[in-house]
Every structure is written in C-alpha cells, then in structure tokens.
Amino acid sequence: MSQASKIEIPVEAVMAAALSDARRLEAVGRLVDRLVRPGADDPLVALFERTAAEAREAGLTEAEIEAELAAYNAERRG
Secondary structure, eight states, rough: OOHHHHHHOOHHHHHHHHHTTTHHHHHHHHHHHHHHOOTOOOOHHHHHHHHHHHHHHTTTOOHHHHHHHHHHHHHHHO
C-alpha cells in the first residue's frame, strides 16, 4: 500500500474482535485492496454482475432481484 486510509466496514462483533490482531487486520486490508480496485476489471463488480446475470438467466426479473436484496439487507439489519 502506498498510502493507507482508514475506513469503517460494519462486521459482526466476533469478526471485529478477530480484527483486533494487527497482523490479521493488515492482511484483511491487503485483501480489500485486491478486491476493490477501481476500473472495469474490478473483481467485486464483476462478481455482482455475474451473479445478477445468472439470476436473470434463471428467470428472475429485476424487481425480484431487488426484492431479494432488500429482504437480505433487512434481515442483516434486524
């Protein structure tokens, strides 16, 4: 990392406790750096696009996909 920035990412309490280890936190930072790269070849964006394409191929509509995402997000917040 050339210049590190701190960000907040919500995780479960047990994950936060595990990240109190400096070596593990640094490793997670490197993983995030690799996963979330700006640009067309962003592997995280590619995963989301591939998943949405597979859902459409399975016959789900955009409304159904959005409803599933909303239900998932509501469950995680609950």
